[in-house]
Structure formats: C-alpha cells, structure tokens
Amino acid sequence: MRAVQRILGVFECFAVDADSLTLQEIADRIQLPKSTTFRIVQSLERAGYLVRLENQQYCLSFRFTRLAGLVKSTLGIREIARPIMAELSERVKETVSLHTISGSDRVCIDVVHSDSPLRSVTRPGEHIPLGAGSASKVLMAYLPEKTLSPLLTKIARTTKKTRASLLQELEKVRGQGYAVSHGERLLGVSAISAPILDVNGEVNYCLSLNGPSVRVQAHEKDFTKLVLKAVEGISRQFGGQIEVELELEAESD
Structure with missing residues (x-):
C-alpha cells in the first residue's frame, strides 16, 4: 500500500x-x-x-x-457520487444530497434518504432559491465574480443583509472549505455542505448532509469530517485536484 x-x-x-x-x-x-x-x-x-x-x-x-x-464517456457526477453518498448516509443515518446551480436557484440532482422516521426530505429536481442554507453558500462561494454579483444584489434585497456581510460569509466558506447551517431555510433542520472539484479546479456541485438539528448539532464535528472525506473521494474520481494525504515515511539510505 x-x-x-x-x-x-x-x-x-x-x-x-x-x-x-x-x-x-x-x-x-x-x-x-x-x-x-x-x-x-x-x-x-x-x-x-x-x-x-x-x-x-x-x-x-x-x-x-x-x-x-479509456474513461467511460458517459460517466457523470451522479454515477461517481452515488456510491459514496449511499455509504455516508448509511454511516450517519441522515439524508445526503447532491446539488448544482441553475440560474438563481440551487437544484437537487440526486439524494439518498435515511431510514429514520424523523428525517430531512429532499427531492431530486427540486429548485430552491439561492440564499439561505449551507448548500447555497457553498455553491455561491465558488462562483465567478461576474456571475455572483447580480445574485448578491437579489439576495441582499430579499434577506435585508448587506452585500459586504454576504461576501464575508462566502469568504469564510471558501477559507474553511465547507458550510454549516442550522434552521436557516427550514426551522429545525440543519445541513453540512462541501464543494466538489472537477478536473478544471472549478466547483459546479456540492454534497450536503441534512437532518434534524437536534441530531446534526450533537455530531456536527464528526459529521463535518465525514462530509469532507466524502467530497474528497468524489472529487478525486471526478478529476479534481485534491491535496493527497500520503503516509510517506522517510527512509534511510
């Protein structure tokens, strides 16, 4: 190994x-x-x-x-992400979803629901206006300035926040490489999201772990680590340049 x-x-x-x-x-x-x-x-x-x-x-x-x-030409983000999403959902017993941006909305393109009777329900194809929630913040954090600027104007008007405060939030997301939200979009629901890098180093997708705040907040630190590990695995298979954590031990000559 x-x-x-x-x-x-x-x-x-x-x-x-x-x-x-x-x-x-x-x-x-x-x-x-x-x-x-x-x-x-x-x-x-x-x-x-x-x-x-x-x-x-x-x-x-x-x-x-x-x-x-030789890479399968039809291999897309769903095919790559699905096994890792299923494994993460099984481990944390929470819903795991995959999102992208379409216009001024974020769109769920795949989801693995947990078996828990009390769970977050997200539907593939669901459009949600960008703004609140960890998935929206992650996707916006990596947008080009030209695309982001008009979105911020709209969101600032809707949320009554200043552009400066919104930009500060997105800068924090980029700096730490993930976003966490508690009850921002739906009261009592929390989410942890992280970006998926493609072969060009761009972020067009993000992975989210969603669940009742009472459970997610109790395991926030551990869940965040697992989400970051999951997006690292997806990004690697998607061609993204991810920092490799190798156990390289120096050898004496």
Whole structure:
C-alpha cells in the first residue's frame, strides 16, 4: 500500500504550473529522501509513465492521454457520487444530497434518504432559491465574480443583509472549505455542505448532509469530517485536484 501511495504521490506532484520537475523538487513534494525518490522515478520512467527531458527534469508521458481516453464517456457526477453518498448516509443515518446551480436557484440532482422516521426530505429536481442554507453558500462561494454579483444584489434585497456581510460569509466558506447551517431555510433542520472539484479546479456541485438539528448539532464535528472525506473521494474520481494525504515515511539510505 505504501508503494502505491508513493507512486500516486509522484503523479500528483505535477500540475498546470508545474508540468516538469527536477528530481529534488519531486522529492521535496512527496517528502522522501532524494535516493528513495530516484528509485521510484526511475521505475516509472522505465514503465513509460514519466519522461526525462534534456534538462534532466521529469514530466508525465502521453501514456496518461491514452488512459484518459479509456474513461467511460458517459460517466457523470451522479454515477461517481452515488456510491459514496449511499455509504455516508448509511454511516450517519441522515439524508445526503447532491446539488448544482441553475440560474438563481440551487437544484437537487440526486439524494439518498435515511431510514429514520424523523428525517430531512429532499427531492431530486427540486429548485430552491439561492440564499439561505449551507448548500447555497457553498455553491455561491465558488462562483465567478461576474456571475455572483447580480445574485448578491437579489439576495441582499430579499434577506435585508448587506452585500459586504454576504461576501464575508462566502469568504469564510471558501477559507474553511465547507458550510454549516442550522434552521436557516427550514426551522429545525440543519445541513453540512462541501464543494466538489472537477478536473478544471472549478466547483459546479456540492454534497450536503441534512437532518434534524437536534441530531446534526450533537455530531456536527464528526459529521463535518465525514462530509469532507466524502467530497474528497468524489472529487478525486471526478478529476479534481485534491491535496493527497500520503503516509510517506522517510527512509534511510
């Protein structure tokens, strides 16, 4: 397992602004000795996944392009998210839903309901005006300024809040990477939402855990961690660049 983590760590080193790296840069990024990194990189070069350039830097090979072409063309966010949503719902015994933005509304595009008789009920296809609620805040927090500005004007008028206070809320959401709401949209209902990143680093979807406030507030810290872990898993499969938490232990030469 450690070997797989290290290989993935090397691949994750590369980015749009770092498409070629020296051996030392790779070693620094995966936090391993240079000698250990060299053995990993050398194996990946022999296997055809890395290319050593004339300047002795390394880059990903076109082999990844071939593999990318094999990805099922119809694989969408629902197919990727559904198993992880079901697992999260089963674990926390609460409703888990998937949302996106359509105009000035957020739209539920999939939901896994809990078996609890006292539960939050969300319906696929349901349109809810952006504004209150953790899902709305997460989706708005990552909108381009040009798209967000007219929405804020409308929401400020409806909620009687200032644009400055709304922007401050969204900045906090971006900073911590999630949003929590208690009774903002429906009295007695709480939600924890987090963004899903796509291959371009953009946020067009978010995952929400919804349930009675009396239960969610009692487990807010643990539920938040589980939601963040779930969106990390979905984002990875959706092509998003997520910080890899590798258990990389330094080895002595």
